[in-house]
Amino acid sequence: MMRRGSKKEQGTVLLTTLLIMTIMAAITVALMEDIQIAVKRTINVQAYAQADWQADGAEDFVRAYLTTDFAALPEAGKAALLGAREPLVLPTLEGTITVTLKDASQCFNLNALINSEGQEDTDAVQEFARIAELLGLPQNQAISLANALVDWQDADQQQSPNGAEDGTYLRKNPPYRTADTALRGPEELRAIHGMDEDLWELFKPFVCTGRTGERPPVNVNSLPVERLLILAAALGGTENAADAVPAASALLQQRPQTGYTSQEQLDNIVMGTEVEGLNTARIGIEVTSVFVEVVTELGPAERVRSYRFDGLGLDDTPQLTYRGWGRETFRPEIETQIDGESETEVDAR
Ligand SMILES: [Ca+2]
Numbered sequence: 001m002m003r004r005g006s007k008k009e010q011g012t013v014l015l016t017t018l019l020i021m022t023i024m025a026a027i028t029v030a031l032m033e034d035i036q037i038a039v040k041r042t043i044n045v046q047a048y049a050q051a052d053w054q055a056d057g058a059e060d061f062v063r064a065y066l067t068t069d070f071a072a073l074p075e076a077g078k079a080a081l082l083g084a085r086e087p088l089v090l091p092t093l094e095g096t097i098t099v100t101l102k103d104a105s106q107c108f109n110l111n112a113l114i115n116s117e118g119q120e121d122t123d124a125v126q127e128f129a130r131i132a133e134l135l136g137l138p139q140n141q142a143i144s145l146a147n148a149l150v151d152w153q154d155a156d157q158q159q160s161p162n163g164a165e166d167g168t169y170l171r172k173n174p175p176y177r178t179a180d181t182a183l184r185g186p187e188e189l190r191a192i193h194g195m196d197e198d199l200w201e202l203f204k205p206f207v208c209t210g211r212t213g214e215r216p217p218v219n220v221n222s223l224p225v226e227r228l229l230i231l232a233a234a235l236g237g238t239e240n241a242a243d244a245v246p247a248a249s250a251l252l253q254q255r256p257q258t259g260y261t262s263q264e265q266l267d268n269i270v271m272g273t274e275v276e277g278l279n280t281a282r283i284g285i286e287v288t289s290v291f292v293e294v295v296t297e298l299g300p301a302e303r304v305r306s307y308r309f310d311g312l313g314l315d316d317t318p319q320l321t322y323r324g325w326g327r328e329t330f331r332p333e334i335e336t337q338i339d340g341e342s343e344t345e346v347d348a349r
Pocket residue numbers: 150151152153154155156157158165178180
């Protein structure tokens with residue numbers, strides 16, 4: 001009897017011990033997992049904080065680079081650098097900082113429609129309308145959109161012809177009001193009356209935002225062929241926007257390998273096309289505004305910022321006029337689909 005009883009007790013003890021051990025093992029595994037996640041989270045938080053500091057440092061670096069090394073380059077050298085689209089890679093202790101520069105004259109500054117005094121700049125309005133036309137919009141729709149963009153930015157509530165002030169936007173669902181000031185970023189164009197998602201996708205690669213009233217002369221030397229319509233719109237002055245396209249094409253086709261060296265060369269080519277009404281005042285060979293994309297990578301962390309600097313090549317230091325966060329904010333390259341569409345449209349006219 002005794003032996004059987006003690007065997008039973010022994011069995012109970014063994015079972016209890018096994019049960020406790022199983023529970024403890026489960027708790028330990030859960031704890032380990034928790035600790036692992038906590039450690040990883042700490043590493044990530046530290047890496048992102050570090051990447052933020054490096055991104056701030058990169059902004060200072062870019063500013064210094066633009067005022068010294070970049071400013072010292074000859075105009076043709078600047079254009080070649082911007083045209084090459086080769087990023088500048090700076091290794092850091094635990095990662096890299098990649099800086100990509102783009103010529104900001106290759107996109108239209110939406111804030112140029114209103115000058116620094118808050119008045120409508122009719123030349124800029126017409127240029128924007130020409131871009132819209134070259135993107136395939138009918139002329140009347142292009143002008144309406146340009147006027148709506150003026151109304152969005154000007155301080156008054158007087159509606160331009162086919163434009164839109166608060167009254168139009170308050171009737172929308174949800175209702176909103178005009179900004180009455182410059183656009184904070186190109187994406188704000190989506191809020192303008194008359195825009196929709198398809199139109200925005202069309203405009204996206206060709207528009208940007210910078211200093212109020214600033215229209216940097218379109219740099220013929222750094223302009224890639226897929227942005228021909230920016231050049232054609234800048235030449236403008238014709239009844240139909242498409243009439244300027246042959247002159248813009250001629251400028252790119254006859255561009256010397258090392259770039260143009262004087263404004264007269266541009267004037268001669270445009271004059272040679274014998275298209276009336278064209279104006280070369282808006283095109284040039286000097287770099288005055290740039291877009292900069294800075295990608296900071298550090299371990300698992302990545303930070304992307306984009307900047308626009310205006311006023312380069314002048315006596316004053318370059319002015320930071322736009323700061324965007326994330327990849328979306330950088331002026332996109334023209335995708336093959338839009339590229340193909342716009343080229344065929346331009347060619348067809
Ligand atoms: Ca207004």
